[in-house]
Amino acid sequence: MNEAYRYFLIFLGALLIYNILLIRFIALCPLIGVSTQVETSIGMAMSVLFVMTMATTASWVAWNYILEPLGVGEFLYIPVFILIIASLVQFTEMFIKKVSPPLYRAMGIYLPLITTNCAVLAAATESVKPGFLKLNIPYNFSLPEALIYTIGVALGFGLVLIIFACIRERLETSPIPHSFKGAPIAFIIAALLSLAFMGFANLLGL
Amino acid sequence: MEETTFWYEFKKGFIIENPLMVLMVGLCSSLAISNRLENGIFMGISLTFVLVMSNIIIAAIRRWIPDQIRIPIFIIVIASFVTIVDLALKAYFPPVYDRLGVWIPLIVVNCIVLARAEGYAYKATVKNALADGLGMGAGYTCVLLIMGFIRELLGTGKLVLFDVTILKIAPPYNPPAIFILFPGAFLTFACLMALLNRYKARKVEQ
Numbered sequence: 001m002n003e004a005y006r007y008f009l010i011f012l013g014a015l016l017i018y019n020i021l022l023i024r025f026i027a028l029c030p031l032i033g034v035s036t037q038v039e040t041s042i043g044m045a046m047s048v049l050f051v052m053t054m055a056t057t058a059s060w061v062a063w064n065y066i067l068e069p070l071g072v073g074e075f076l077y078i079p080v081f082i083l084i085i086a087s088l089v090q091f092t093e094m095f096i097k098k099v100s101p102p103l104y105r106a107m108g109i110y111l112p113l114i115t116t117n118c119a120v121l122a123a124a125t126e127s128v129k130p131g132f133l134k135l136n137i138p139y140n141f142s143l144p145e146a147l148i149y150t151i152g153v154a155l156g157f158g159l160v161l162i163i164f165a166c167i168r169e170r171l172e173t174s175p176i177p178h179s180f181k182g183a184p185i186a187f188i189i190a191a192l193l194s195l196a197f198m199g200f201a202n203l204l205g206l
Numbered sequence: 207m208e209e210t211t212f213w214y215e216f217k218k219g220f221i222i223e224n225p226l227m228v229l230m231v232g233l234c235s236s237l238a239i240s241n242r243l244e245n246g247i248f249m250g251i252s253l254t255f256v257l258v259m260s261n262i263i264i265a266a267i268r269r270w271i272p273d274q275i276r277i278p279i280f281i282i283v284i285a286s287f288v289t290i291v292d293l294a295l296k297a298y299f300p301p302v303y304d305r306l307g308v309w310i311p312l313i314v315v316n317c318i319v320l321a322r323a324e325g326y327a328y329k330a331t332v333k334n335a336l337a338d339g340l341g342m343g344a345g346y347t348c349v350l351l352i353m354g355f356i357r358e359l360l361g362t363g364k365l366v367l368f369d370v371t372i373l374k375i376a377p378p379y380n381p382p383a384i385f386i387l388f389p390g391a392f393l394t395f396a397c398l399m400a401l402l403n404r405y406k407a408r409k410v411e412q
Contacts, residue, residue, distance in 0.1 A: 075289060178407065181403075183399055184397075187392045190392045
């Protein structure tokens with residue numbers, strides 16, 4: 001398999017075929033909680049992309065240069081990854097606050113939420129530690145490949161979040177049966193979208 | 207008096223504040239792995255174990271936890287118990303571990319566990335924290351089992367538990383595979399929530 005094609009497959013697989021929200025159900029809380037307005041969804045998607053990329057880079061370095069050589073990866077990966085993510089988010093928040101107040105106003109409120117966003121830990125774990133990736137690609141991720149995978153996951157997250165928010169904005173004026181108001185109808189929409197995304201299954205043999 | 211409070215704390219998690227149906231936290235894992243009843247049992251036990259143990263430890267050491275760094279301490283405590291579950295499942299039930307996959311490490315960022323640590327165990331006695339953990343865990347497991355039951359029965363036409371078929375729908379029934387696939391999870395959950403809403407609305411009317 002040539003190099004560029006492999007990158008393309010990893011990216012596409014993470015973005016559409018194994019979409020993190022609709023096919024894998026990771027990080028549903030922001031999907032239901034944040035996606036009521038398009039604007040907040042875009043802010044959230046950008047923050048996730050930013051934090052996820054940094055978290056995967058840091059986790060990859062920690063796994064390949066510290067945990068794996070010392071032979072403790074199997075026991076310590078959970079606490080190490082989650083601490084990396086938590087401190088990274090804290091650091092990013094302080095850094096952005098100091099350097100760019102407008103950016104902080106746009107992204108700031110979502111940053112603390114992202115620590116407990118399963119998507120970040122999931123992307124880091126899958127692209128760094130062997131044995132979790134579900135894509136039909138032989139696993140031996142180098143740093144660029146792990147990054148491509150992560151960016152694909154984050155963009156897939158953003159894409160669905162924004163589509164979802166657009167639909168929900170329209171929903172506010174539509175007649176909905178009383179029992180289905182609020183969260184239940186959101187789940188029905190998620191089911192339909194998920195059905196649409198399932199059409200991508202087996203694309204390019206993934 | 208002691209006994210009634212213990213029972214009350216247990217019941218609260220189970221019914222009044224059911225983490226999935228009422229508080230709507232920790233949705234991701236419950237939707238993703240509820241395509242089989244058996245998965246629900248293992249995931250329920252794993253989460254209950256982590257929840258109970260972390261609740262007990264945090265309630266026991268709460269006097270010595272400095273307020274400013276309590277979240278990282280909670281996360282370390284939770285991460286250690288998740289590691290125990292991770293390694294135990296991997297050693298004794300490899301096929302189950304394969305199916306649950308990344309969801310086991312993701313218990314660390316499962317909102318239920320952190321929310322109970324921060325919102326309840328940090329201010330409660332050890333005994334109440336134990337009851338709370340058991341109740342919340344039971345509430346979570348119960349919803350998981352209901353979902354697993356509906357989805358596996360409708361989606362495959364039979365229930366398989368530890369390689370034994372325990373229930374089967376007669377042959378003319380042609381199982382729609384959508385229920386064990388991804389959209390089925392959203393649909394089942396939406397319908398369960400709508401039912402609950404309807405039940406509540408009825409109760410208010412009366």
